[in-house]
Every structure is written in structure tokens, then in C-alpha cells.
Amino acid sequence: MQSEKYPISGKFLLGRLRHAMTEHEEDLLEGLFDAVEEAEHEQVLMQRGQLYDKSTMLIEGFAMRTIQHDGNTQIVGFQVPGDFIDLHAFALKRLDHSIVALGKTKVAYVPHNRLHKVMDQEPHLARLLWFSTLLDAAIHREWIMKLGNLRAIGRGAHFLAEVYRRLEMVGRAQAGSFDTPLNQRHLANICGTTPVHINRVVRDLKEAGLAEFQRGHVTIINRQALEKEGHFDPSYLYGEGDFAIGDELDIGQAD
């Protein structure tokens, strides 16, 4: 599989526009990165406000995007393997938020000057990189929907359904379950509630036969019911078959 041939970038856009990448582009992308590094749980990978001249591919493990204000930390994003987690630092230079590793993670960095060359010489690949940053934006929008429209149980259900689907796309989900570095405090933060309340939500999800959230492990008991409870429609993840992007349109060819 792609993960073996491309140990660093093999999961990038997997299940989405991966098939739109030429072999030349896959080789090129893989070659952009410096050596693989490891990061510990809760290690800050990128700090809000700092200047960066490199961006990060998440190879193994998880990460979260956080915004601080008055001692409070809000989790505003969750990243899985294959995510180019701070590619936007290339265009923004400074990040408006921090990126923190969750669990043991493997990452690889690409210096921005190499991305400049891609912009100059590989417009099609550049556009795929752009696409991947817009996927994050689409997920952000769905989180806004989730927080603005759903009660706590729906938010919890939506998040679990989303993560399961995203892990599935990059081959990191087992049948009906996945491992996670999140605890109930993280989950509460992501769902915009308190840990005490999310604990009752977790109990309710289990009692309703939708999903189980245990330390480090999530079991999807009834996927369809879970997705319904969370009003989860996966098309915003732009998976293959959802919006079927790239099938009817050639991406990146100037005409």
C-alpha cells in the first residue's frame, strides 16, 4: 500500500483526493520531508503567534488545535494520521492557535522554501495542498454547526462519528472501534460542555446502545444510530463517493 511505499506522506489525502496525485507528485511530496521525529503526549508542536519556516505532517498518533484565553484552553480542532497539520503556517507564517500532540506521535517537517518551489513549479500539487487546508476549514464549519445546533449528547455523538469516519479513511479504524488518546476532559472541551456533564453523556450513549467511550478506546456499537443522533452527514469530509470530487472534473489543469 501507499503507507509502505511512502512512509511519511502515504496517508495524505487517503480516501479523498489521493487518487488525483500522480506518481511523480507522490514521489516529490515524500521527498520534501526531513527525517521523522517523535513527540510526546501533550507536547506543543507549534505555538500560537510564533514565526515558522516549516510545516508538519502527522504520521502516527493524534494532535489537537487549541486556542487559549484567560487561562482557559479551547480545543478547536482534532487531527489524525495523514493530516498536514500546520500547512497553513506556510501561507499564514504565524499561527492563530497552537498545535499539541496527543499520545505518542510521529511527525515529519518540510521547510517552507521547498514548498515555495512546489508553488512555483508544481501548480497541480500546490492545489492539492491548498485543498487539504480547506478540508480543515470544512471540518471547522461542521464543528460550528455541531456547537450551535446540537445538545450535548448530539455533540458527543457527532464527534465520535466524525473521528471514526476519518480514521477509517486512513486505515486506522478497526471494525467498529478505534483507539484514542482522549480522556473525558478532552471530550468535554471539544463538545463545549463540562467534564461532569460529558460523563453523563458518555453514560447515555452507552445506555442507548450507540457507542462506548472507555479510557483510550472507543467502541461504535450502532453506527447508524450514532450518526443519526449526531446529525452526522459525512459529505463535508469530501471522502470518495461523497461529493465525488475529481471524478468528473480534472483538477489543476489550466485550460
Place this chain on the structure above:
Amino acid sequence: MQSEKYPISGKFLLGRLRHAMTEHEEDLLEGLFDAVEEAEHEQVLMQRGQLYDKSTMLIEGFAMRTIQHDGNTQIVGFQVPGDFIDLHAFALKRLDHSIVALGKTKVAYVPHNRLHKVMDQEPHLARLLWFSTLLDAAIHREWIMKLGNLRAIGRGAHFLAEVYRRLEMVGRAQAGSFDTPLNQRHLANICGTTPVHINRVVRDLKEAGLAEFQRGHVTIINRQALEKEGHFDPSYLYGEGDFAIGDELDIGQAD
């Protein structure tokens, strides 16, 4: 000013990276667009799921991004003049959300094939376009923070503070006030509450001497207190002076 020389794209990135555009790029960008068109209040400019081969510059008026689910509509974004409101349709091809005009608006369209040429031949301008889509993502993240962390009054205060600042950047704010096509139903939706409750919030904001929200007009009474109530830190808008982007780094030059 730029608005006179460039009637269509003159407000694009104004107050942010506008100064990083060369005159050549400003001319080029202006020339990309077809004739200016008008749109009515609540007119759907772009429909979720449809295929598009053009993108839209918002010249005058406002627009909102909406996600539908089960008859419910959630507003997940708010756009002001100078916003390239669906540039992401260029990379995504289909949108995960709809874009709806608010009030009388003027827009102009650019066919995607012209953007292809920009990608191929103008990597620096392409990167500025990319930057502008990432600004939207940064605003999305802040909305997630707002919904996840603040109570209703803080959310209302945050939104008013943000819009005032954004309008200021494109020269569309008067001293301490601005006009808006939003009613309290919109405001409630944006803040993730009910109209009845936001009505009480509006009253509280007025009684606390922070801001007034009247039909079509918002008055900022005490900006500092309003921003404090909303935990509003404008740096995520990447205005001049905030993260001071582009000053210490050359943007877009491959080295």
C-alpha cells in the same frame, strides 16, 4: 484609494496583506472578474453540493455561510465586503455549505480557468489567494472557541466586536457604529441560542453600556468593555500590526 482604482477587488485583503500585492498583481486580479452583478437579500449565491466553475468576490453588502440539517439552518460564517467568499470552491469544486446574500449586495465572478492560469503563472498571487481562504478558517476556529467557551452574552459581544473590526479594516465602519442586514434571529443563530434568549442578551448589552443592536444598525458604546466581555483578541484576523505578517518575511519568493 484602492476602491476607486479597483472597483471590484479594491477591498480584497485591505487592512491585512493588501500591501504585499504588487501593482501588477492588483491590476491582474481586477482584470480576472466578469461584470458586476447584484443580488437580493436572502438570495442563494452558491448552493451546497453543486458543481461550480467560478468563484465570487463580495463587493458591497454581506453574506452568510449556512449548513442545513433536518430543516434547521445553521449560520457558520459571515462575510463582509472585500471577501473572496467562495474562493474555496476553486479547490473543493463542490461546497460543503451554501452562501446566501444578506441585504442588497454587489458581487463579481471569476471563472476558474482564469484562476488556473494564476496558479500556473503567478505563484505569489496564488499564495495570497490561499492566504485569504485560511483567514476564513482562522475565523471559523475563533467561532468554535466562542461557542465552546462563552455564555450567550459573551458570544453576542464577541460577534459584534469581530464584525466591527472587520468592517473597520475595509473602511465600512463609521465611528462607533455600523449598518447591518442582520436581525435578532440571525444573531441568535450565529450565537447558537434562541431568538428569545438573544433578545435578552441584546437588552443586557445595552443596559451594561457595551453596545446597541437595533434594526439594521449596531452602535458600539464601549468598545473596550465589549471586547473584554466577548474575550475578543483580534490577532486571529491577521490585521496589520497584529501578527505583522509580511513585514519581516518576504511572502512568496522561492529561495
Place this chain on the structure above:
DNA sequence: CGTTCCCTTGAGTAGTTTCAATACTTGTGG
């Protein structure tokens, strides 16, 4: 000048938070 949409207010209820106390897990050192 009436219709319609929007705003406003009140009262009861539901959802969520806060505070507090207890149990369970995991890791560490004796």
C-alpha cells in the same frame, strides 16, 4: 390601514453547570 414580520416580556421547564464527595485506574517506589 391592515397585514406581516420582528421584537419584547412573562412563566414554567429542561439542559447544563457548579460544588462536593466518592470510587476507580494507573504509575511509582518501597
Place this chain on the structure above:
DNA sequence: CCACAAGTATTGAAACTACTCAAGGGAACG
């Protein structure tokens, strides 16, 4: 291998925030 500490999860009760239902008032538009 057990004891302890620290973090995490669970439960209960009271307080609060926000929602729902309902009705009345005000502004805008034809």
C-alpha cells in the same frame, strides 16, 4: 507485590442558564 499518590471517572444535589410556549407590542410595507 503491595501501598500510596495522582489523575481520571462517577454520582448526587442545588443553582443557574437557556429553551419553550404563549401572548402582546411595535415597525415596516403595500
